[in-house]
Amino acid sequence: MKKSPREASLGGKIFTYAFLTLFVLWSIYPILNVITVSLRPGDLLWSKDLSIIPENWTLDAYYQLLFDKPFMRWLWNSMLVSFTVTLTGVALASTAGYAFSRYKFRGKETAMIGMIVTQMFPVTMLLLPLFIMLIKMGLYDTYIGLIIAYSATALPFCVWQMKGYYDTIPKSLEEAAAIDGCSQWMTFYRIVLPLAAPALVITALFSFMSAWSEYLVAAVLIQDTTMFTLPLGLKSFQSNFATEWGLYAAAALFVSLPVVVLFMALSRYLVSGLTLGGVKE
Amino acid sequence: MKPGISLTNDPKRLAYLYIFPALLVMALVIVGPFLYNLVVSFSNMNLMNFRDWKLTGIDNYLEVFTDRYFWYFFFKTILWTVLNVTVHVAFGIFLAILMNQYLVGKNIFRILIILPWAVPQYITALTWRGMFNYEYGAINLILETLGMGPVQWLGSEWGAFFAALMTNIWLGIPFMMIVALGGLQSIPNDLYEAAEIDGASKWFQFWNITLPLLRPVMVPAITLGVIWTFNNFNVVWLVSDGGKPSDSTHILVSWVYKVGLNYFRIGYAAAFSMVIFGLLLIFGWNYIKRTRGTESVYE
Numbered sequence: 138m139k140k141s142p143r144e145a146s147l148g149g150k151i152f153t154y155a156f157l158t159l160f161v162l163w164s165i166y167p168i169l170n171v172i173t174v175s176l177r178p179g180d181l182l183w184s185k186d187l188s189i190i191p192e193n194w195t196l197d198a199y200y201q202l203l204f205d206k207p208f209m210r211w212l213w214n215s216m217l218v219s220f221t222v223t224l225t226g227v228a229l230a231s232t233a234g235y236a237f238s239r240y241k242f243r244g245k246e247t248a249m250i251g252m253i254v255t256q257m258f259p260v261t262m263l264l265l266p267l268f269i270m271l272i273k274m275g276l277y278d279t280y281i282g283l284i285i286a287y288s289a290t291a292l293p294f295c296v297w298q299m300k301g302y303y304d305t306i307p308k309s310l311e312e313a314a315a316i317d318g319c320s321q322w323m324t325f326y327r328i329v330l331p332l333a334a335p336a337l338v339i340t341a342l343f344s345f346m347s348a349w350s351e352y353l354v355a356a357v358l359i360q361d362t363t364m365f366t367l368p369l370g371l372k373s374f375q376s377n378f379a380t381e382w383g384l385y386a387a388a389a390l391f392v393s394l395p396v397v398v399l400f401m402a403l404s405r406y407l408v409s410g411l412t413l414g415g416v417k418e
Numbered sequence: 419m420k421p422g423i424s425l426t427n428d429p430k431r432l433a434y435l436y437i438f439p440a441l442l443v444m445a446l447v448i449v450g451p452f453l454y455n456l457v458v459s460f461s462n463m464n465l466m467n468f469r470d471w472k473l474t475g476i477d478n479y480l481e482v483f484t485d486r487y488f489w490y491f492f493f494k495t496i497l498w499t500v501l502n503v504t505v506h507v508a509f510g511i512f513l514a515i516l517m518n519q520y521l522v523g524k525n526i527f528r529i530l531i532i533l534p535w536a537v538p539q540y541i542t543a544l545t546w547r548g549m550f551n552y553e554y555g556a557i558n559l560i561l562e563t564l565g566m567g568p569v570q571w572l573g574s575e576w577g578a579f580f581a582a583l584m585t586n587i588w589l590g591i592p593f594m595m596i597v598a599l600g601g602l603q604s605i606p607n608d609l610y611e612a613a614e615i616d617g618a619s620k621w622f623q624f625w626n627i628t629l630p631l632l633r634p635v636m637v638p639a640i641t642l643g644v645i646w647t648f649n650n651f652n653v654v655w656l657v658s659d660g661g662k663p664s665d666s667t668h669i670l671v672s673w674v675y676k677v678g679l680n681y682f683r684i685g686y687a688a689a690f691s692m693v694i695f696g697l698l699l700i701f702g703w704n705y706i707k708r709t710r711g712t713e714s715v716y717e
């Protein structure tokens with residue numbers, strides 16, 4: 138790092154570290170609080186103690202969660218739904234994004250803008266009709282209803298993300314392939330798709346995370362407790378606030394950990410996708 | 419792909435083929451419900467006449483605009499959005515400036531600061547609700563050790579609003595910081611060096627170099643932030659447990675959810691949704707035009 142005029146003074150440095158440290162404390166405190174609650178012995182759940190590792194800490198809550206509660210069932214439901222949504226999302230977005238990137242066709246502009254406009258819908262806009270339609274179609278309380286709803290809601294972002302990435306792949310590769318006699322589909326499948334692997338990974342993870350962490354749609358479309366996804370299960374612990382706070386905390390850590398790790402790895406790409414090219418300017 | 423030799427080699431047809439599956443799903447789950455919602459918004463559908471509803475013209479829209487709940491929650495939503503986004507952006511830019519210098523342990527700071535963004539939103543909301551608990555929540559316990567009395571956060575209208583606000587502020591800062599940091603890194607250092615030589619103060623540099631050059635990056639992010647915050651159902655609903663106390667802690671989206679899916683005044687809620695959407699569309703129009711602008715650059 139070369140010494141530039143932007144190098145801060147000593148006072149500035151102290152301020153920087155002090156402020157960042159305070160801010161980090163504020164950022165991680167709620168997470169530490171969840172860890173604390175999850176480690177408390179059952180009779181001390183409602184403790185007024187503020188220490189991070191409670192006295193007589195125990196893993197009881199974790200044990201109970203895994204063996205006495207339908208947590209495994211919810212985990213299975215969530216995995217099933219999230220993986221199906223991921224597969225659908227990747228399949229639909231990788232093809233649609235390609236068409237948006239490479240071809241000119243009627244309605245292209247409208248469709249691209251339409252996808253941004255959906256981000257402005259209030260939740261009830263689609264949920265209310267969807268709720269009524271799924272009841273009429275007999276898909277209320279089923280995985281399929283959830284999967285359809287999630288695949289569609291994650292799609293606009295995924296298509297934009299894929300299109301943005303395809304735009305960066307030079308067209309000359311496809312032209313070369315065409316000269317060598319590749320059909321258009323083969324060119325896409327054999328040449329473009331492998332090159333777009335990073336974007337595919339992001340699309341997959343984004344679809345997965347959005348389904349894994351979704352509460353509201355599930356709350357409307359699922360009633361049966363054996364069909365609960367994790368968010369519904371966790372919320373149900375919280376309604377028995379008095380007795381199951383420790384269970385909630387243990388489950389929250391369990392559920393968040395994988396997503397948090399994924400998210401950290403991805404945050405950079407998510408931003409450029411979300412601001413829809415604005416950052417590139 | 420058999421019958422497709424001629425089909426797949428016509429580029430127009432092929433484009434539609436690639437898009438068709440995605441469009442089909444979106445038509446079923448987005449366009450279909452949207453149109454249905456539009457029709458229902460002109461009807462008297464509710465729990466009583468779920469099957470034999472009829473169109474009633476613009477009654478629902480008139481009712482929305484004359485309903486005092488609408489205006490009350492409208493102003494609350496504006497307050498909620500302005501407070502949230504202002505704090506997100508101010509802290510986001512400030513943190514980004516601090517992070518955009520040589521620091522020991524920069525990556526650790528970065529990871530820990532982004533953490534709130536990574537936690538699933540519903541977990542954040544439920545956790546903060548627990549922390550605002552009157553007797554045992556961490557917030558009141560900390561206040562007590564500082565010698566201040568416990569506060570009825572979730573039991574009072576503005577207490578619950580504040581609790582939701584703190585929760586959302588907590589989770590919204592990292593996004594703005596990351597965006598601002600990206601923007602800062604693209605500002606050439608020579609500009610600052612030149613300003614330094616001309617004897618410009620840091621403050622002057624901030625207002626005349628940093629902020630104007632961050633603008634193109636921040637404007638889309640802020641637009642998006644406003645839309646998300648305006649529509650942030652999860653935090654308000656889960657922190658206040660469905661608008662408690664007595665349906666006072668709502669923003670427009672959580673209120674319309676209650677009206678539609680708890681009270682089943684479906685026609686009215688549909689019109690209400692259209693109004694919220696209309697408001698955001700007017701607000702977001704520039705953003706849409708901008709993205710269309712970038713669109714043509716690539717072609």
